[in-house]
Amino acid sequence: MNVSASRVIRTTVGLRPFRPSGFVVRAEKLGDKIVIHNYGHGGAGITLSWGTAQLAADEAAKTALRDCAVIGCGVVGLSTARILQQRGYQPVIYASEMPPNTTSNMAGGLWDPVTVFDDATPEFRSQFVAAAHFAHRRYQLLAGDEYGVRWMPIYNLANDKPFAPPRPESVASEIQDLYPETRYLEASENPFQVKYGRRRDIMLIEPSIYLDKLMRDFLIGGGKVHIRMFASAADLAALSERLLFNCTGLGAKALFNDAELTPIKGQLTFLLPQPEVNYCTVGPDDLYMFPRHDGIVLGGSHERGVWSTDPEPDVLDRTLRGNAALFSSMRRAPGRRAG
Numbered sequence: 001m002n003v004s005a006s007r008v009i010r011t012t013v014g015l016r017p018f019r020p021s022g023f024v025v026r027a028e029k030l031g032d033k034i035v036i037h038n039y040g041h042g043g044a045g046i047t048l049s050w051g052t053a054q055l056a057a058d059e060a061a062k063t064a065l066r067d068c069a070v071i072g073c074g075v076v077g078l079s080t081a082r083i084l085q086q087r088g089y090q091p092v093i094y095a096s097e098m099p100p101n102t103t104s105n106m107a108g109g110l111w112d113p114v115t116v117f118d119d120a121t122p123e124f125r126s127q128f129v130a131a132a133h134f135a136h137r138r139y140q141l142l143a144g145d146e147y148g149v150r151w152m153p154i155y156n157l158a159n160d161k162p163f164a165p166p167r168p169e170s171v172a173s174e175i176q177d178l179y180p181e182t183r184y185l186e187a188s189e190n191p192f193q194v195k196y197g198r199r200r201d202i203m204l205i206e207p208s209i210y211l212d213k214l215m216r217d218f219l220i221g222g223g224k225v226h227i228r229m230f231a232s233a234a235d236l237a238a239l240s241e242r243l244l245f246n247c248t249g250l251g252a253k254a255l256f257n258d259a260e261l262t263p264i265k266g267q268l269t270f271l272l273p274q275p276e277v278n279y280c281t282v283g284p285d286d287l288y289m290f291p292r293h294d295g296i297v298l299g300g301s302h303e304r305g306v307w308s309t310d311p312e313p314d315v316l317d318r319t320l321r322g323n324a325a326l327f328s329s330m331r332r333a334p335g336r337r338a339g
């Protein structure tokens with residue numbers, strides 16, 4: 001990995017739609033309409049999208065309504081619209097922004113359901129576990145260049161605390177089967193000069209390729225997209241469709257007065273692509289590196305409650321310095337000599 005300021009091609013900022021009690025998938029009456037909420041996926045909207053789309057479609061199946069609209073055209077709206085098409089509905093999408101201008105395009109794209117909740121109620125826990133399993137299964141079917149989904153090794157790295165299997169009572173223990181061949185690395189096996197390491201295989205989803213393909217699938221399926229901004233839930237009530245799916249991400253805060261929804265600002269820096277880099281890293285601390293076709297992604301900043309989408313020079317500097325230190329300290333392969 002070549003990390004230097006001279007290789008930076010762009011810096012982007014996105015706001016993760018986070019709720020301390022987790023995403024919302026539930027039905028609500030709005031006048032003569034039913035709204036099915038599907039928002040608040042925090043740092044894992046790409047990861048969980050197929051799963052919560054499935055849960056939302058299951059809610060819809062409890063009503064007799066067929067004429068429907070999806071509000072939002074990020075990963076959650078598009079996946080919900082696709083699942084509905086596959087179940088024989090003909091959804092229309094209304095959204096103020098389409099890819100490439102959604103938060104979903106700002107994601108790193110790792111399949112990993114993290115930064116989703118602080119505390120899980122038993123009800124949320126079962127939705128979360130079901131959504132993670134369904135989504136993992138669906139992404140496996142999309143692996144390949146067409147959707148920009150690939151499996152790759154990931155090294156989780158830490159200096160403060162060793163990695164260990166999740167406690168049996170934890171939520172994480174219920175999705176451990178989604179991380180086959182997890183290995184807790186001995187110091188001698190860890191290629192990085194970092195105290196603790198874990199290696200597993202994971203899927204990386206490239207948002208610009210993936211969202212374009214989802215959009216095309218939706219249009220080929222007969223879908224239509226209308227660019228439209230809704231100022232309030234009352235605006236939604238004026239739509240002709242009676243079954244609405246609220247997939248507005250952070251936009252749901254203003255639309256439905258959700259006091260819990262809060263942004264977690266994240267800044268990504270992209271370096272020139274290096275096609276030979278075939279693994280991801282997460283850690284130590286806030287750092288991560290994902291090798292994508294549109295550049296090497298360096299990220300990991302999480303600023304809760306911050307609404308600004310301005311890039312911060314000190315975050316850029318910290319990201320570059322941290323990653324430069326990590327990769328320059330990599331162990332050389334046995335037998336190789338310095339110089």
Ligand SMILES: Cc1cc2nc3c(=O)[nH]c(=O)nc-3n(C[C@H](O)[C@H](O)[C@H](O)COP(=O)(O)OP(=O)(O)OC[C@H]3O[C@@H](n4cnc5c(N)ncnc54)[C@H](O)[C@@H]3O)c2cc1C
Pocket residue numbers: 013014015016017039040041042043044045046047048071072073074075076077094095096097098102103104105106107108109110111112228229230231247248249250251252255265266267268299
């Ligand atoms: C830096 C960063 C890194 C991330 N990394 C990952 C990762 O590695 N893996 C992962 O799974 N997730 C990741 N995420 C999280 C992921 O990006 C989000 O969870 C996801 O994008 C949420 O998708 P969404 O469709 O709900 O929202 P959005 O993509 O924000 O889409 C919302 C849609 O609703 C529309 N909308 C909103 N309000 C209104 C309104 N009032 N009227 C009309 N339309 C409206 C918008 O125009 C848009 O079309 C990351 C996020 C960030 C910021």
